[in-house]
Structure formats: C-alpha cells, structure tokens
Amino acid sequence: MTNLNVGFPTFLVISGTITIEVIVDMIENELRNMLKELIRMNIKPNFAALGREYGCDYRTAKARYYEELNKENSIEIIKKERKHIIDEFKEIIDNKLETTLGVTAYSIYYFLKNEKRYEGSYSSIRDYVYKNKDKRKQPASIRVEPIIGKSAQVDWKENFKLISKSGELFIINLFLMRLHYSKKFCAKLTVDKRRDVVKTCIVEALEYFEGTPKEIWFDNMATVMVREGKHKKIHNEIKQLGEDIGFKPILCRARSPKSKGTVENLAKLCDRLKSYNNEFESLDDLVNIVNKFNEECGKEKSQAHNKSVNDVFEKEKEYLIPLPNNNILEKYKQTIEYRKVSQDSMIVYRGNRYSVPTRFIGSYLGIRIIDNQVYIYDNTDLIRCHKITENNLNYNYEDKLEILKSDLLFGLDKKEIENKISNNNLQIYDFLKGMN
Numbered sequence: 001m002t003n004l005n006v007g008f009p010t011f012l013v014i015s016g017t018i019t020i021e022v023i024v025d026m027i028e029n030e031l032r033n034m035l036k037e038l039i040r041m042n043i044k045p046n047f048a049a050l051g052r053e054y055g056c057d058y059r060t061a062k063a064r065y066y067e068e069l070n071k072e073n074s075i076e077i078i079k080k081e082r083k084h085i086i087d088e089f090k091e092i093i094d095n096k097l098e099t100t101l102g103v104t105a106y107s108i109y110y111f112l113k114n115e116k117r118y119e120g121s122y123s124s125i126r127d128y129v130y131k132n133k134d135k136r137k138q139p140a141s142i143r144v145e146p147i148i149g150k151s152a153q154v155d156w157k158e159n160f161k162l163i164s165k166s167g168e169l170f171i172i173n174l175f176l177m178r179l180h181y182s183k184k185f186c187a188k189l190t191v192d193k194r195r196d197v198v199k200t201c202i203v204e205a206l207e208y209f210e211g212t213p214k215e216i217w218f219d220n221m222a223t224v225m226v227r228e229g230k231h232k233k234i235h236n237e238i239k240q241l242g243e244d245i246g247f248k249p250i251l252c253r254a255r256s257p258k259s260k261g262t263v264e265n266l267a268k269l270c271d272r273l274k275s276y277n278n279e280f281e282s283l284d285d286l287v288n289i290v291n292k293f294n295e296e297c298g299k300e301k302s303q304a305h306n307k308s309v310n311d312v313f314e315k316e317k318e319y320l321i322p323l324p325n326n327n328i329l330e331k332y333k334q335t336i337e338y339r340k341v342s343q344d345s346m347i348v349y350r351g352n353r354y355s356v357p358t359r360f361i362g363s364y365l366g367i368r369i370i371d372n373q374v375y376i377y378d379n380t381d382l383i384r385c386h387k388i389t390e391n392n393l394n395y396n397y398e399d400k401l402e403i404l405k406s407d408l409l410f411g412l413d414k415k416e417i418e419n420k421i422s423n424n425n426l427q428i429y430d431f432l433k434g435m436n
Contacts, residue, residue: 027054085120086128092116093128105129146180149319151215152247153178154202154224155266158193162273165281170364172286175201176266179213183302184313187269189290191283191338192366192379195223199241199332207329208294211320212247219252244328246321269293283338283364336366345403346393349374354386355399 031054038045051057086093089112096103096111109125112118118125157174164170173193178185186205190197198221206212218224218234225232234242234249242249272293273286280286298310305312323329339347341360346353349367354374356365366377369388376384386394395403 027056030054031056084124085118086124089116089118089120090128093125094132097129097132148181148316149211149213149321151180151217152213153180153217154221155219156198156221157266157270160270160273162277162280162286165278168362170283170286172283174266174269174290175205176269177202177205177216179209179313179316182312182316183304183309184209184298184316185294187266187290187294189287190336191364192336192377193223194377194379195235195237197336197366198223199237200336202241203245203329203332206245206323209317209320211317211322212245213320214246215248215250216242217250217252224249225251241332244332245324268297336368338364338366340364345399347376349388352389352391353393354384355395355403356384357399358402 031050034050035045092112093108096108105126106122108129109118109122112125154175154177156176160172160174162170162172171191173190175188175190175198176185186208188201188204190201202216218238220232224235224238226235232251234251238249269290273289276286276289280289298313300309301307302309302312339349341347341356341363342353343361344353345358345361346355347365347367348354349369354376356376360378360383363378365383366379368375368377372388374384374386374388375382376386384396384399386396
C-alpha cells in the first residue's frame with residue numbers, strides 16, 4: 001500500500017462498489033503516466049504541486065515514481081538543445097587556436113566582434129578558449145646539449161626580506177651566475193641595486209670560476225638593459241665590461257624562460273634563506289650563509305648530468321677564457337661597505353661619524369670612498385657626500401637641523417633652531433657632545 005493521503009484528487013468519481021485498492025491503483029497509474037510525459041519532454045516536475053494534485057506526499061512522488069522511471073531505459077527523453085550565441089563561432093575559434101601561434105582569447109573576441117558581428121560576451125570566448133586550450137598551437141622546441149665553456153646565465157632576486165633574531169628587518173638582493181654546462185654557480189648578496197654593484201658581482205663571479213664563458217645571458221634586469229622605444233639593448237657599460245673581460249652579453253627574450261633555461265638554484269637559495277628567518281644576527285651572518293651555499297651546492301649532484309657539479313666544473317674550467325690582468329678587473333670592482341644608521345642618524349667610518357637624513361635611522365646604507373670623500377647610498381640613490389676628516393662628528397647642515405628638530409629642539413621651527421645654533425647655545429653643544 002503506497003503512502004497516499006486520505007483526501008483523493010477531485011477528478012476521481014467514486015461510485016458503486018469500487019474499493020480503496022482500485023482507487024489507489026488508478027492514482028498511481030495516473031501519476032506515473034504524468035511523470036513519464038514530463039520525463040519525455042525533459043521537464044523537471046514540481047513535486048509539491050503533484051503531491052497536492054494526486055493526494056500524496058511530494059517525497060513519494062519523487063522517490064517512488066520519478067526516480068524509478070528515470071532508470072527505465074525504455075523511456076526516450078526528448079532533450080531541448082539550448083542554443084548559445086557562441087555556437088556558430090566555435091569553428092572559427094578552433095581554427096584560430098590551431099593555426100595562429102600565441103593567439104589570445106581577447107584577440108579572438110576582438111576579431112569576432114569587429115569582423116564577424118559577434119554580440120556575445122568576452123567571458124564566453126574566454127571560457128571556451130580555456131576549455132579548448134589543448135588546441136592552441138604551441139611553438140616547437142628542441143633540447144640542445146650545452147656546449148662546454150660557452151655560456152653562463154645570470155638571474156637577480158630583488159628585495160628579499162628576512163628578519164633577524166632581534167626582530168630587525170633586512171631587505172637584501174641576490175645575484176646569481178651559473179655556468180650552463182657544469183651547473184657551477186656563484187651567488188652574491190648585496191644591499192643595493194646599482195649598476196656598479198652588478199658589475200662588481202659579475203667580476204667576482206668570474207674570479208670565482210677562474211675564467212669567463214664566451215656568452216653571459218641576462219634576465220631583463222634594469223641595471224643591465226636600456227630601452228630605445230619598444231626595443232631593449234645591453235647597457236653600454238655592461239657591453240664595455242664584456243669587451244674588456246672577453247664575454248658577449250646577451251639579453252634573454254621577455255616572457256620566454258626557454259631562452260635562458262632555468263636558474264633553479266636561485267629559487268633553492270631563497271628557500272634555504274627562508275629557513276634562517278629569526279635565526280641570524282647580522283648582515284655578515286647572511287653573507288656567510290650565502291657563501292656556504294655556494295660551496296655546498298658545488299658538492300651536490302645536478303639532475304642535468306647526474307654527476308657532482310664540482311667534478312664537471314673541473315673539466316669545464318679548461319675551456320673558459322682566461323681572465324685579463326688585475327688592473328682591468330679592479331677597475332670594475334667597486335668596494336661597497338654597508339653601515340647601519342645609528343639612533344643619532346649617523347654612520348661610522350674609521351671611528352668618525354657622518355650624518356644622514358633621519359628617515360634612514362635603523363637602515364643599512366652603502367658607502368664608497370672616492371677621492372677622500374665618503375659617498376653614502378640608499379640602493380641606487382646618492383644620499384650624502386662627506387669629506388673625510390679627523391673630526392669625530394661630521395654634519396651636513398640640513399641633517400643637523402633635522403636631528404635637532406626631532407629631539408632636543410622638538411617643536412621649534414627652522415628659523416628658531418638656526419638662531420640657537422648661531423648664538424652658540426650651550427645646550428646644543430652639550431647635546432652634540434653627548435652623541436659622541
């Protein structure tokens with residue numbers, strides 16, 4: 001006995017001696033016939049309405065009849081095909097994907113909209129292209145065996161952040177050069193990103209290799225390339241460095257990693273450095289970690305040749321171009337030292353202090369000594385230039401005003417501070433003396 005309610009549908013006329021079982025059978029047959037027709041027409045039934053019409057629970061109509069009927073193979077469902085605007089353009093899209101190298105979804109959308117009167121949305125084109133991305137024409141590539149001693153690759157990781165044990169934030173840059181054949185590499189840590197620093201890194205890496213390859217490939221580093229309209233070329237200073245040392249600098253193709261291979265060692269170095277977060281104390285610690293990384297990775301096997309990197313490198317060294325004399329190399333090696341700016345907005349060189357703007361307190365700045373002057377840099381920007389003296393305190397006038405305004409003479413304007421300085425105010429001298 002099915003789970004039918006006592007109230008029977010209004011279209012049934014009960015007369016004579018018809019039993020309740022007969023009535024139930026009539027209701028079931030009528031309901032089944034109605035569901036069959038809905039299934040054939042591919043129309044989803046309203047089970048609540050059917051339950052009310054046929055005097056049964058809607059769950060009975062769904063589970064007992066509809067789902068059972070759906071399983072019967074004898075019912076042929078008439079499907080209504082839904083037409084989409086994109087349908088008539090699919091052949092054109094497929095043709096573009098199969099025949100046009102590098103074609104994008106938006107370029108196809110633009111073409112169809114302007115040339116084929118496509119009135120649909122861009123998202124429809126985009127989704128179809130994504131689902132059929134296997135049809136997209138791909139450029140063929142051939143693996144080429146690396147030639148011993150021929151090439152090296154350079155990559156550059158900027159603004160890598162680490163925190164010391166004391167909670168101090170260090171923002172560093174990582175330079176890496178790798179020989180293509182042996183996979184031997186040299187990594188260097190820097191604080192700034194000037195072109196002179198990159199040239200120094202190149203020279204020191206070649207000294208580490210004890211020779212130079214015929215070609216060095218560079219990623220699109222701003223310090224290595226210059227733009228001429230839409231085109232890029234090697235900067236003249238890097239080109240001159242190559243001529244003096246004996247290598248040809250080459251720019252990698254943009255957005256084409258196959259043109260330079262994978263400098264996976266840089267990613268490996270970054271991963272290993274992350275594990276030292278909150279574990280080091282100073283910049284020197286980080287430099288030592290990077291130098292140790294160079295040595296350790298030389299002992300490891302490379303998947304490229306399944307041999308120890310150092311063993312293969314010993315063979316490749318014989319094919320590298322000998323380095324020029326030291327006079328040429330030293331010309332390109334700019335000795336950069338780094339100093340932390342103290343709380344009194346000064347850096348120390350040979351025991352004496354030189355001022356910088358107060359915004360650099362706590363930062364590391366690079367210094368270079370040229371013609372008896374201290375040049376102080378924040379990355380590529382020259383911050384201050386001081387003449388080297390025997391004085392313990394060496395102030396730039398603007399720095400002095402800024403330092404006084406930030407502490408001892410806080411709240412006074414520039415003119416008031418200048419008056420106190422010109423009047424030889426004793427407090428000022430005591431303050432300056434106290435910073436010694």
